[in-house]
Amino acid sequence: MPSGAAPLHRQIRAAIEAKILSGEWLPGTRIPNETELAATYGCARMTVNKALSELAADGLIERRRKSGSVVRQPVLQSAVLEIHDIRAEVETIGLSYRFEILKRQARQASRADCARLQIEEPVPVLALTCLHCAAERPFCLEDRLISLAAVPNAKNEAFAALAPGAWLIGEVPWSTAEHRISAVSAGPDASLLQRPLGSACLAVERRTWNAEQPVTHVRLIYPGDAHALVARFTPSKAG
Structure with a gap:
């Protein structure tokens, strides 16, 4: 040598x-x-x-x-406190990305929809189910509710070039975001993620507001063995 x-x-x-x-x-x-x-x-x-x-x-x-x-399928890390683009997550590690809109429905908000958006009076909403893939393998299942009162252009948007999350980032500003992360078992949609029913998954729920107006609520389901969440903190400066 x-x-x-x-x-x-x-x-x-x-x-x-x-x-x-x-x-x-x-x-x-x-x-x-x-x-x-x-x-x-x-x-x-x-x-x-x-x-x-x-x-x-x-x-x-x-x-x-x-x-x-x-x-091995890469274990991807996402910053918990960021509004991130799923495509960027996938392409950062060199894998090809694609997404598919599985369900789409414009409707008047139901009681459950109002609870998700944290509103009292029903407004028109757009409900979307989207599958994100990395290297042609299921990566994340997205269940999103968009307030058409806040984003009326979403009603006629085809989401052909950009997935709903990425499109919203460029379409409407947000001033506040709330995250909730939990461990869940794969439910009836487990087959979409190519995981057995009841297998461990990671759920990330996020609400965003523009000023006081709710914009969207999204629930992202990741296979538990293929994703990790990280956050970086700095110590607060006590008086």
Whole structure:
């Protein structure tokens, strides 16, 4: 090994990591086994094993008995206190993104709708169900209610180019947001996320207001094994 060169197991790790992060090896791709990699790099299987163990510890691959190692579906992190774009979440890690509007209904707000928007008098609303996909795999299920009193243009918007959340960010300013995060079990829509009924999911509920006027309420359901939420805080300065 040349002076100053990284140890061979680190070089193997870096080569595999580059293929994963570049998107050349997508989630679910089978990685060559230890014998194949040892032959490729002209080293002992123990060296390859060390590289694969580090990749597994970092969450990039999953090592399975008998079937070998595969690229793991990334566990994405979202900032809890931000109004973020799901497309940006997906594309940040190099995966292709698409969304599909599954249901759409304009109606007068029901009692349940009023509770979601925290309003007393019914207003016209638009109810949407949207599926977001990463690398053609279900990533997030969105159940959104938009107040047409606050965003009348939403009634005739096709959401062809932008998903509802991204469209709203550019359409109407928001002054206040409320978040609620909880662990839930996958319900009747579990099949849309390709998860078993009752499997663990992460639910993020968000309300936004423009001044005192409610804009939208959205419930985002993520598979619990493929998403994490983070937030960064700074200490308050006490008098």
